[in-house]
Amino acid sequence: MRAFADLLDRLSLTASRNTKLALMVGYLAETPDPDRGWALAALTGELSFDAAKPAFIRKAAEARMDPQLFRWSYDYVGDLAETVALVWEAKPGANREPQLSEVIDALTSASRSEVQRLIETWLDALDPTARWALLKLMTGGLRVGVSARLAKQALAQLGGVEVAEIEEVWHGLSAPYGDLFAWLEGRSDRPSAVSPGRFRPVMLAQAIDEAVDFPRLDPAAYVAEWKWDGIRIQAVNEGGVRRLYSRTGDDISKTFPDMVEALDFEGVIDGELLVVRDGALASFGDLQQRLNRKTVDAKLIQTYPAAIRAYDLLAEGAEDLRHLPFLERRERLEALVARLGSGRIDLSPLQPFETWEGLADLRSDPPEGDAQLAEGVMLKRADSIYEAGRPKGPWFKWKRDPHLIDAVLMYAQRGHGKRSSFYSDYTFGVWTTDALGQRSLTPVGKAYFGFTDEELKQIDKFVRDNTVERFGPVRSVRAEPHFGLVLEVAFEGLQRSTRHKSGVAMRFPRVHRLRWDKSPGEADELTTLQRMLD
Amino acid sequence: MDELRPGELWITHGREEALTRWSQLHGVEARALALVGYEDEDAE
Numbered sequence: 001m002r003a004f005a006d007l008l009d010r011l012s013l014t015a016s017r018n019t020k021l022a023l024m025v026g027y028l029a030e031t032p033d034p035d036r037g038w039a040l041a042a043l044t045g046e047l048s049f050d051a052a053k054p055a056f057i058r059k060a061a062e063a064r065m066d067p068q069l070f071r072w073s074y075d076y077v078g079d080l081a082e083t084v085a086l087v088w089e090a091k092p093g094a095n096r097e098p099q100l101s102e103v104i105d106a107l108t109s110a111s112r113s114e115v116q117r118l119i120e121t122w123l124d125a126l127d128p129t130a131r132w133a134l135l136k137l138m139t140g141g142l143r144v145g146v147s148a149r150l151a152k153q154a155l156a157q158l159g160g161v162e163v164a165e166i167e168e169v170w171h172g173l174s175a176p177y178g179d180l181f182a183w184l185e186g187r188s189d190r191p192s193a194v195s196p197g198r199f200r201p202v203m204l205a206q207a208i209d210e211a212v213d214f215p216r217l218d219p220a221a222y223v224a225e226w227k228w229d230g231i232r233i234q235a236v237n238e239g240g241v242r243r244l245y246s247r248t249g250d251d252i253s254k255t256f257p258d259m260v261e262a263l264d265f266e267g268v269i270d271g272e273l274l275v276v277r278d279g280a281l282a283s284f285g286d287l288q289q290r291l292n293r294k295t296v297d298a299k300l301i302q303t304y305p306a307a308i309r310a311y312d313l314l315a316e317g318a319e320d321l322r323h324l325p326f327l328e329r330r331e332r333l334e335a336l337v338a339r340l341g342s343g344r345i346d347l348s349p350l351q352p353f354e355t356w357e358g359l360a361d362l363r364s365d366p367p368e369g370d371a372q373l374a375e376g377v378m379l380k381r382a383d384s385i386y387e388a389g390r391p392k393g394p395w396f397k398w399k400r401d402p403h404l405i406d407a408v409l410m411y412a413q414r415g416h417g418k419r420s421s422f423y424s425d426y427t428f429g430v431w432t433t434d435a436l437g438q439r440s441l442t443p444v445g446k447a448y449f450g451f452t453d454e455e456l457k458q459i460d461k462f463v464r465d466n467t468v469e470r471f472g473p474v475r476s477v478r479a480e481p482h483f484g485l486v487l488e489v490a491f492e493g494l495q496r497s498t499r500h501k502s503g504v505a506m507r508f509p510r511v512h513r514l515r516w517d518k519s520p521g522e523a524d525e526l527t528t529l530q531r532m533l534d
Numbered sequence: 535m536d537e538l539r540p541g542e543l544w545i546t547h548g549r550e551e552a553l554t555r556w557s558q559l560h561g562v563e564a565r566a567l568a569l570v571g572y573e574d575e576d577a578e
Binding site for chain 1: 549551552555556
């Protein structure tokens, strides 16, 4: 536990990618099996324990200290693991620090009541840093700025292999990865990548830089298609094993049983998961109703029917197609989708264009139908092979410009964790006019990012200087036609909402710019937003 | 606090709810002052 705790602590203290890599490589090289394997599983997000619930940890803490004081502390620190690690009053005694693998074994096999008891024993035995590591491990989501991808890069460095090789074998492996380390350390052959239904590492697109990229790219070398506003998935049917993966390789089959049932092909399709109703694409909000659900019922499936819009074919039958140029894979895909004749799997059509200007027009003014809901366009080199990662050059995404409105800051709430000393969550509003011609502000959304650290300080100061009322962690601020703070808010889309008083809900709102130069009276009207709905 | 053992405590700034609660648990009567402009000078 000690080495793992030190690793997490040091990872959380550096923002440098290279330092993080070096820390992980060092840890993996020096730590024996199986501890390092479990640490790897924790870093790549492969661990979850049914018997360990955040509620247990809270209960244990509230039993050990004044519950009221604990709740205030939690409110300010903002992170359960960190709070408990710091406030835990250890009972003195001869407790022995547990090994990482010991903790994992216990969490995997122990009953809930045993876990409850073990938590206290462990917390008593460890110092604050190790307590924090233990609690992070138990609750999942380490939040030390390490993606699964970065952890795999550390493995690649450790073994002197390409990260794509790690990705390739990854889904055939399981924690604590003894066979993987044996291979990386030259003690055995590469583990088999042949596990039917496995995930193939995804190829991602670079965001295009209009000024730099267009002048040097030849439009004739690229094909375009819409950038669909759903979630990227990989649909696999191999030797009877059917799986639906997210683009990070999470198996989401259980969330979409209806979709899994429709995978009547042999191969691997790369595409977008969407909600399609009577042949017409529904908004992302509809898809959201189906995401992150552990159980799904027939009604949900019927109300939000999922479909796949296919754009690539990575394998057909037993044949790997990833080394073929895009257009050849595309031909195979078109033939497969046509043979399939399924209402649940269709093609993402290619959009012909001659010049970049022509494509720009298409992007800013899409034709009637599904394209109206697209996020922008994708550009793929006609000859690009399917390459894992985000290679520079073959694929580009060109998102539509976000919507912008000027809104007025109405309420501010203290943030959590690192930002708990700042008012960093902002509720903003726009003007409405009632029957008597009275203008008032209606809240339309909440934003808690998009600003720089310096801007955060400025807004925080504004909030403190202009507080009208305090409601616990929330302050209302002065928002009058001639005095207040105007925020230029960017967002991706707008939907009708019955849950919000304003009747609209924004997708992905963030603070785009602070408009100190504008007076609140000049901010937008709700009618501007309502027009965007139609 | 342990050293000074005050009979009464006024909290000028900081996490006043938590500080009040702590004091109460330690047998010290504590109240928060709402001082204009104090905490607002800088973020603690």
